[in-house]
Amino acid sequence: MEKNAINPWTWSAARSYSQAVEVKNVAGTLYVSGQTAINEHGISSDADMKTQLVESIANLEKVVLTAGYELKNIVRLNIYTTSTADLFQHFELLQQWINKHEIQQASTVLEVKGLFETLTVELEATVVK
Numbered sequence: 001m002e003k004n005a006i007n008p009w010t011w012s013a014a015r016s017y018s019q020a021v022e023v024k025n026v027a028g029t030l031y032v033s034g035q036t037a038i039n040e041h042g043i044s045s046d047a048d049m050k051t052q053l054v055e056s057i058a059n060l061e062k063v064v065l066t067a068g069y070e071l072k073n074i075v076r077l078n079i080y081t082t083s084t085a086d087l088f089q090h091f092e093l094l095q096q097w098i099n100k101h102e103i104q105q106a107s108t109v110l111e112v113k114g115l116f117e118t119l120t121v122e123l124e125a126t127v128v129k
Contacts, residue, residue: 001026001128005104016095017107021075028129030069034122035060044117049086052121057097060123069127071101076126084111
């Protein structure tokens with residue numbers, strides 16, 4: 001698999017995403033449903049944004065690794081949140097995770113009116129190998 005981040009501007013690197021990601025010679029593609037702070041028993045978290053973000057990242061990791069893919073091969077990460085203001089207060093957690101795993105992904109952040117039950121953040125990914 002060949003992966004090439006496309007960044008005509010340098011500022012997007014400081015925000016931990018790429019403007020586009022080109023992938024060639026793919027052996028597989030994993031489309032991950034939105035991962036949230038729902039525990040192993042199917043119970044939605046009612047915790048604050050920071051806690052839900054940490055739990056959503058952990059659930060995303062579990063799905064990707066269970067499928068036999070590597071986190072560094074996430075090429076698309078969409079973030080849905082009920083409050084961009086709350087999310088951006090804790091955005092460094094997501095950026096640290098992205099940098100730790102050397103992920104270069106295209107991303108979109110969307111504020112939505114609501115998510116399932118008491119959830120405040122959802123992470124949707126596409127991963128290749």
